[in-house]
Each structure stands twice: as structure tokens, then as C-alpha cells.
Amino acid sequence: TKTVLPAAALTLVRDGRLNLDSLQGRSFSLRQLLQHTVGLRDYGGLEGYKAAVAHHDVPWPVEEMLARADAATLLFPPGRGWSYSNIGYLLVGRILEEATGENLSDALRHLVFDPLDLEGVCLAQVPADLDDTAWGNARRYHPGWVYHGLLVGSPREAARLLHRLLLRDFLPRDLRRAMLDLHVVGEPIPGGAVRPPGYGGRVLGDIR
Numbered sequence: 001t002k003t004v005l006p007a008a009a010l011t012l013v014r015d016g017r018l019n020l021d022s023l024q025g026r027s028f029s030l031r032q033l034l035q036h037t038v039g040l041r042d043y044g045g046l047e048g049y050k051a052a053v054a055h056h057d058v059p060w061p062v063e064e065m066l067a068r069a070d071a072a073t074l075l076f077p078p079g080r081g082w083s084y085s086n087i088g089y090l091l092v093g094r095i096l097e098e099a100t101g102e103n104l105s106d107a108l109r110h111l112v113f114d115p116l117d118l119e120g121v122c123l124a125q126v127p128a129d130l131d132d133t134a135w136g137n138a139r140r141y142h143p144g145w146v147y148h149g150l151l152v153g154s155p156r157e158a159a160r161l162l163h164r165l166l167l168r169d170f171l172p173r174d175l176r177r178a179m180l181d182l183h184v185v186g187e188p189i190p191g192g193a194v195r196p197p198g199y200g201g202r203v204l205g206d207i208r
Contacts, residue, residue, distance in 0.1 A: 001151045004121075005092045006034045007165055008111040010175045012099050020178070023095070028078035030095065033088045035183055036199065039074035040085040043147065052145075059144035062090070082185060082199070089148035104149055116164045121153035 009030060012018040021029045028038045043049060046068050052060070060068070066087070075083050093104045100107045105123040113121050124130055125144065130137035133152055143150040153161075164170060166179070182198040189197065 001146070001149050002089055003161065003165070004108055004112050004151055005089055005096070005148065006179065007171070008096055008108055009034070009092055010171055010179070011111045011115075012096070014171055014175060017099055018095070020175075030092075031178075032078050033092055033095075035082075036084050036088055037080075037082050037183075038078045038085070038088055039076040039081060039083065040088045040091075041069045041071060041073075041075060042083070042085045043069050043087055049145075053141070056140055056142070059142055059147075062147060065147060082183060084199075086146075086148055093148055108149075108151075112161075116161060116170065118153065118157050118161060121151055121157050121161070124150045124152050 009018060010020075013020045013030070018030060020031045023030055023033075032038045043065055046065075048068075059065075066072075069087060071087050075081065096107045096111070097104055100110070102110065105125075108123065112118070122129070127137055127140045127142050129143060130141060130152065166176060171179075184196045184198040186197045
């Protein structure tokens with residue numbers, strides 16, 4: 001999902017419908033949202049979150065989650081630090097809905113899945129949507145606990161997504177480069193990789 005949301009946003013940048021370095025009415029940019037440099041908090045560590053998931057509770061309403069996370073209070077001024085935030089990607093989804101006038105599922109279908117010929121990818125919205133995945137859903141996990149959205153599809157389609165997104169002309173070269181821009185988040189691991197660990201492509205969402 002954290003690959004597809006930025007890909008969708010960048011199609012709107014490509015088409016002149018969004019600006020990567022500004023967002024009307026907001027104090028931060030789309031680029032900063034995608035790079036996790038806005039200073040937004042994450043909801044994964046909220047008190048009661050893991051317990052509620054484990055107890056199979058109905059997901060909290062979005063506004064309740066944002067209030068619990070004190071999302072209006074930033075950890076640092078935008079662009080002055082780095083902090084992983086699922087809330088940031090929830091906002092990306094909302095921006096997509098605002099810009100297209102569609103719900104997130106339809107927006108992703110029209111902006112990414114249809115152009116890349118990915119017929120079997122969908123946004124899981126209820127527990128039954130996970131029943132046919134390789135892992136099944138014996139514990140009845142509710143995908144609504146993933147507030148930025150939980151996409152499901154086959155490994156073949158995941159590979160097709162990355163191949164067609166990065167190696168075809170779906171996006172112009174400058175936006176593809178932006179997806180692969182590495183944000184370093186630590187020092188090299190002793191005895192490990194030569195390159196320092198980083199968050200790759202803050203427009204892609206993959207650790208590399």
C-alpha cells in the first residue's frame with residue numbers, strides 16, 4: 001500500500017493536479033508526507049491499539065484515532081527531522097480522495113491499477129476480504145485497523161507493479177528518481193551492508 005499510494009499521488013503531480021512541494025491550506029508538502037519528514041506521529045504504538053486489535057474490536061473511527069495520537073501536534077517542524085508515520089500516509093489517501101472526488105479504492109483503481117493492468121489487486125475493507133489470501137484470516141483481523149488502507153493481491157501482481165512502475169514510462173524520469181531517493185536513517189551496521197540503512201524513495205515506502 002505504501003508503494004501504491006505515492007504512485008497514485010505522483011500521477012496527479014505528473015498531470016498537474018497536485019504539487020509535490022506544496023499543499024494548499026497545509027503547512028507541509030506532499031513530498032514531506034511521502035518522506036515521513038512532516039513530524040506526524042504514528043498510531044502503531046498508541047496505548048490500547050494492539051490490545052484492541054488482539055481483542056477483535058471494531059476499528060476506532062479515524063477521528064478518534066487521530067485524537068488519541070494527538071495528530072495535530074507535530075514532533076518537529078516539517079522538514080526538520082524524520083519519523084515513520086502511518087498517519088502521514090492516511091493523509092496521502094485523503095488528499096487523493098480530495099483531488100479526484102472518489103473514494104480511495106476507486107481512485108487507486110483509476111490512477112494505478114487500471115493503467116498498470118493489475119486486475120486482481122483490491123483494497124481490503126472487511127475481515128472477509130482477507131479470507132482468500134495465502135495466510136487466510138483465521139483470527140478475523142479487521143483491515144480497518146490499517147488506517148491508510150490494506151491492499152491485497154498476488155505475489156505475481158506485486159512483482160508486476162514494481163516492474164511496470166519503475167521500468168516503464170508510467171511516470172516521467174524525474175518522478176521515478178524521486179521514488180528511489182534514499183533518506184539515511186542511521187549508521188552502517190557493523191559487519192553488515194556497506195551502505196548506511198535508509199528509507200528508500202520516500203515516495204515508495206520500502207526499506208532498502
